[in-house]
Amino acid sequence: MTRGSTLPSHRLPHLPGRLAIPALPEQSRTSPSPNSLATFNTAPPEDARHTLLTCLHSHRWSHRLTDHRPYPDLDSLLAASDEASYDLTAGDLAEALAGESLPVLPEDTYEAAHMALNAAHAAYEARFGHVFVICPDGIAPDEVLDHVLAGIRSRLTNDPEEERVVVAEELRRLARGRLAGAFSF
DSSP: OOTTOSSOGGGSSOOTTBOOOOOOGGGOOOOOSOOOHHHHHHSOHHHHHHHHHTTOOOHHHHHHHHHTOOOSSHHHHHHHHHHHHHTOOHHHHHHHHHTOOOOBOOTTSOHHHHHHHHHHHHHHHHHHSSOOOOOOTTSOGGGHHHHHHHHHHHHTTSOHHHHHHHHHHHHHHHHHHHHHHHTOO
16 A cells, blocks of 8 residues: 555556546446346345445445335435435545546547546545546536546645545545436336
């Protein structure tokens, strides 16, 4: 581990061609099948937690959502997810951040974009000690890279407490989008 970091040293800081941008919908994490809300509501607790951990890698969050089943509809599950996300401690956030993957950029991305984002990501990790996360929901696919780079640059000016609040919100939004995707049919 790098001192003060929540990430293993093999993920810091130079990852050619790999960036901390969340998976776009077509790259989303896969959830165990079947993924209907009714199946989730009646699944054994361990299976339900496993499904939830594919959306956000926080054991506290997954236990809380599992313990409050059944959910009458997706909106109720999403509201419970939001509420549970707001209660995550610094340790819970570190656990969730450590579980975020670093997807590979499309092969046709210019080398300059790889270099700029890798440099910005390395600066972010050096400053805050964890992976950069941002939710791309609502961003056109051809604008995601610019959105991520702008986000990293603007958030580098945050103090650690401000950034912890932003990270918590981005993780909440990522979990919400992943849950919606997992239980949409």
